[in-house]
Amino acid sequence: MTRVHDMGGRYGDGKINPDLGKEDVFKAKWHARALAVTLASGSLKKWNLDMSRHARECLPPKEYATFSYYEKWISALANLLVEKGVINSDKFLNPIIYDHPLSKRKLKAADVSEVLGKGAPTSRKIERAPRFIVGQNVKTKRAENSFISGGHTRLPRYAEKSEGIIEFCHGAHVFPDTHAHNLGEQPEHLYTVSFLSSELWQNPENPGDTVCVDIWESYLEPFDD
Numbered sequence: 001m002t003r004v005h006d007m008g009g010r011y012g013d014g015k016i017n018p019d020l021g022k023e024d025v026f027k028a029k030w031h032a033r034a035l036a037v038t039l040a041s042g043s044l045k046k047w048n049l050d051m052s053r054h055a056r057e058c059l060p061p062k063e064y065a066t067f068s069y070y071e072k073w074i075s076a077l078a079n080l081l082v083e084k085g086v087i088n089s090d091k092f093l094n095p096i097i098y099d100h101p102l103s104k105r106k107l108k109a110a111d112v113s114e115v116l117g118k119g120a121p122t123s124r125k126i127e128r129a130p131r132f133i134v135g136q137n138v139k140t141k142r143a144e145n146s147f148i149s150g151g152h153t154r155l156p157r158y159a160e161k162s163e164g165i166i167e168f169c170h171g172a173h174v175f176p177d178t179h180a181h182n183l184g185e186q187p188e189h190l191y192t193v194s195f196l197s198s199e200l201w202q203n204p205e206n207p208g209d210t211v212c213v214d215i216w217e218s219y220l221e222p223f224d225d
Contacts, residue, residue, distance in 0.1 A: 034070040038077050039116070043107035046084040049120060050180035052222050054152040122174040124187035131217055132191060136166045138192075139223035140215065146178045152180035155219045158209075162199050163223055167212060168192040175216060189217040 002096045004161050026032040042052070055076040057064075064072060086102065107115060132138060143160040145151030172187040179185055193215045198207035 028070075031070040034077075038073050039112075040107045041077060041081065041086075043115070044102050044105050046086060046088060046102075047080055048179055049122075050174075050176040051153060052076065052080065053176070054180040055083075055154070123170075124174060124185065125174045126172040126187055126189075128172075128189075130169050130189045130191075131165045131188075132169070132220065132222070134166050134168065136165060137163065137223045138191075138193060138220045139163050141219055141221060143219075146218070147182075147183055148181050149177055151177065153177050153219075155215060156213065158200055159195060159213050159215075162195055164193040164195040164199070164213075166191050167194045170214070173216070175218075177216075177218075191215055191217065191220070193220070201219040 019165075032087055038052075042049075047055075056072050058079075059067070059072060063075065067075065079093065082089055086100075140160050140162050142153060143153055143155040143157045145153045168191065170190040170192070173190045174185045175188050191214070192212050195211045195213065196207065197204040197209040197211055200211060
């Protein structure tokens with residue numbers, strides 16, 4: 001996460017109020033429809049979760065900074081539908097109902113609960129043993145995709161080149177950096193790493209706070225005090 005969507009302590013964004021109270025899940029009716037059509041479109045099997053995340057982070061910075069949450073979702077979905085050849089841009093301006101070749105893959109209302117309940121597990125079995133153990137000191141590398149220049153990565157920039165401690169090993173999981181770009185799953189071990197807030201940011205309000213981040217193995221290197 002190295003673009004505008006990486007919002008880990010940037011200047012100018014203001015404070016986050018954790019005590020906003022109870023809010024409606026959807027502030028407008030179309031928000032619910034935006035979520036529904038995004039999830040339903042996933043059943044077309046033309047992209048995966050990491051591709052959809054990458055589509056959102058590739059929105060123009062000005063739009064990303066000003067769009068509401070579901071404006072980001074629906075805009076990224078529109079881009080994916082065109083990019084993957086599901087429809088062309090003219091269809092957005094002049095929508096028509098027709099028998100699309102992908103219609104047989106549509107997500108039916110009766111199947112929604114089962115499909116969402118099943119989810120899309122990313123855990124995988126690999127022969128390679130974990131490189132790191134719980135309690136080990138590690139340091140994150142630079143936040144960049146080593147396969148595709150400017151490509152998707154799940155290491156947030158605010159946590160790059162920072163020292164932390166391995167708290168937990170989750171086993172092997174699909175690697176987002178390759179999965180987002182049709183380079184295969186290439187699973188590797190995933191860890192929860194803890195950092196002091198003073199390690200991640202200059203002059204944090206609470207320097208002793210701990211921040212935990214889930215980090216893939218290739219984002220890390222050993223570090224000795």
